[in-house]
Amino acid sequence: MIRDITFGQYYPGKSLLHRMDPRMKLVLTFALIVFMFVCKSFASLAVIVLLTVIAVALSGVPLKVIFKSIKPILIILIFTALLNIFYTHGTVQNGDALWISFLNGKIEIWDKGVYTAVFTMVRIVALVVISSLLTYTTTPTMLTDALERLLSPLKIFHIKVHTLAMMMTLALRFIPTLIEEIERIMNAQKARGADLETGGIVERAKALVPIFIPLMVSSFRRAYELALAMTCRCYTGGEGRTRMKQMKMKGRDLVCLFVCLAFAAGIIVLNYFAKHETFSIFGMLFFKQVI
Amino acid sequence: MSEKLIEIKNVTYTYESENESRPGYTVLKDVSVDINKGEFVAVMGHNGSGKSTLARLCNAIFEPTEGTVTVKGITADTEEKGDEIRRIVGMVFQNPDNQIVATVVEDDVAFGPENLGVEPSEIRRRVDDALKSVNMYDLREREPHKLSGGQKQRVAIAGVIAMQTECIILDEPTAMLDPMGRKEVIKTIQRLNKEMGITVLLITHFMEEAALADRIIVMDSGKIIDDGTPEEVFSKVDFLRAHKLDVPDSTELCHNLGIKEHVLTADECVRKIASLLGGEAV
Numbered sequence: 001m002i003r004d005i006t007f008g009q010y011y012p013g014k015s016l017l018h019r020m021d022p023r024m025k026l027v028l029t030f031a032l033i034v035f036m037f038v039c040k041s042f043a044s045l046a047v048i049v050l051l052t053v054i055a056v057a058l059s060g061v062p063l064k065v066i067f068k069s070i071k072p073i074l075i076i077l078i079f080t081a082l083l084n085i086f087y088t089h090g091t092v093q094n095g096d097a098l099w100i101s102f103l104n105g106k107i108e109i110w111d112k113g114v115y116t117a118v119f120t121m122v123r124i125v126a127l128v129v130i131s132s133l134l135t136y137t138t139t140p141t142m143l144t145d146a147l148e149r150l151l152s153p154l155k156i157f158h159i160k161v162h163t164l165a166m167m168m169t170l171a172l173r174f175i176p177t178l179i180e181e182i183e184r185i186m187n188a189q190k191a192r193g194a195d196l197e198t199g200g201i202v203e204r205a206k207a208l209v210p211i212f213i214p215l216m217v218s219s220f221r222r223a224y225e226l227a228l229a230m231t232c233r234c235y236t237g238g239e240g241r242t243r244m245k246q247m248k249m250k251g252r253d254l255v256c257l258f259v260c261l262a263f264a265a266g267i268i269v270l271n272y273f274a275k276h277e278t279f280s281i282f283g284m285l286f287f288k289q290v291i
Numbered sequence: 292m293s294e295k296l297i298e299i300k301n302v303t304y305t306y307e308s309e310n311e312s313r314p315g316y317t318v319l320k321d322v323s324v325d326i327n328k329g330e331f332v333a334v335m336g337h338n339g340s341g342k343s344t345l346a347r348l349c350n351a352i353f354e355p356t357e358g359t360v361t362v363k364g365i366t367a368d369t370e371e372k373g374d375e376i377r378r379i380v381g382m383v384f385q386n387p388d389n390q391i392v393a394t395v396v397e398d399d400v401a402f403g404p405e406n407l408g409v410e411p412s413e414i415r416r417r418v419d420d421a422l423k424s425v426n427m428y429d430l431r432e433r434e435p436h437k438l439s440g441g442q443k444q445r446v447a448i449a450g451v452i453a454m455q456t457e458c459i460i461l462d463e464p465t466a467m468l469d470p471m472g473r474k475e476v477i478k479t480i481q482r483l484n485k486e487m488g489i490t491v492l493l494i495t496h497f498m499e500e501a502a503l504a505d506r507i508i509v510m511d512s513g514k515i516i517d518d519g520t521p522e523e524v525f526s527k528v529d530f531l532r533a534h535k536l537d538v539p540d541s542t543e544l545c546h547n548l549g550i551k552e553h554v555l556t557a558d559e560c561v562r563k564i565a566s567l568l569g570g571e572a573v
Contacts, residue, residue, distance in 0.1 A: 229390035
């Protein structure tokens, strides 16, 4: 079961997003996340949602897989929504904005609360979907490579970008190996009568000591052997190194860049021209008359 | 054939002890041996005989305490020269997991040539060729941790081939593999030597593997105690036993049966016994 671990959550495919230059993907994802926080109105948020939907459709990643990425944040999502609904008081429009009031005003729901709750939820979901799309369509190796190349200007500040990227790659490479190792050590200790499953938290934590110490020891041995093997393959650091897989910006990357720029412009424009109108109409239609 | 590739002259190697007051542990004592170009040499010896240390001296990971190691005329006395030597002599280690650096097979094979600063298109060509020569081309996009031990070891070998070194040292490459994986790796090593003309130095304690080499060096407690063709070495059954070493099962069987000729492989053994019995091997 553990052997089936894949690095990150790469979903193999040959879609436009898969073939895009990882550097462009990384930059655009980052820019999109920034723009999610620039959004002030529902209209501009709708632009982001539209873009997210288009990206998902282009990626060829099934919706089921996309939902899997949202699942872990569901609780956070509900929690933030509830907090916003009950604790944000105030209004986004003129007039009576208090929608519901219970227990002599101890619990109050204002329109601004509902507004913020919905807004935040949409924003978080879009954020998670967009950033998981990046990891669904890019292998971790490509990501670290892209990071290394994007950050290479930092060399002038004597930051060892290559070394950092190398460390990341090695860490990724050894995660499954170390998981296997943990499994093996646990079985070995169980065979000697170690009890890992019963007892309170303190006992269980103590039972982990005989697992982590051998793991540490073997990791150091591995690191030594790996360093030796890397020396044998003439690794001397980033200097004078070439890469087999070159990254080239192609036409499709530029097209994606311009599409994203157009959407960004749309967001800024809609921020000014359509502030809260949509939401107010929505609120009046569904809540005010009912209550 | 007699062109020397690696010359080891009067080498002594002492592991420094962590405790200053105590003397270090000497694993090699005044060893001298030459490895010729194009040879397939097996180094045999039981644990602690110094065979791995010898291997590590050959590609300048270790520096001899006394004596010199010269590879193609380069003596490893500075770090730069060590790098130069490692471009000529590649190495494959025992544990396949601890020598694979990348998360994709082909990226790992590319690691060596990338370090050498080879042109990208040339790396691509070398990687493809290397993977084909170890029969791993179809698995080039796989993740290394999903491969079997034998496959991982072949990836490691491809990684050295792609560097186009003249010599490959394999430090007990089959010790952690199952019989199937062992067979795959040994076949690959043989092909390296016979078809690609790469000098092979195989450190092993499996007698059957050593028997495949052109020449066997036998080591015990830091010294070379025998050096010759497999036929010569394995004919001294009692001598090897005295040094806690075995001979291949077939050789032992024939020895015990009192057959005077030297037998190395199971096939030969079957033929010999069949002819003794007056029949023919089927």
